[in-house]
Amino acid sequence: MILLSSNLVANEYYLSSSVGSDNNAGKSNDSPWKSFDRLKKVELKPGDKILLKSGDIFIGSISIEIQGEMSNPIIISNYGDGKNPANIIVQNLEIVFRKSALLH
DSSP states (O other): OEEEEOOSOOOEEEEOTTTOOTTSOOSSTTSOBOOHHHHTTSOOOTTOEEEEETTOEEOSOEEEEEOOOTTSEEEEEEESOOSSTTOOEEOSEEEEEOTTOOOO
């Protein structure tokens, strides 16, 4: 799990490379986005969650730039059961820090 932090109202963003569509709302496991390209169009806020479907393989990159503190992290995690619930493959993860952003 990757944590980045700061404050504000949190959102959950769901992604599935197997059943998602970048035309979906991306706000529930019933309507996930397909790609990181769609996620890049969102300005992530402190407390947001990026949830990747268990068992899916994600190819691409995520670049996160945020200022924050430990009290309100951005969380990258998984959802669902999938074929390999603990297995998510993400290639080219890039996290860009600004000022006091933290990674755990």
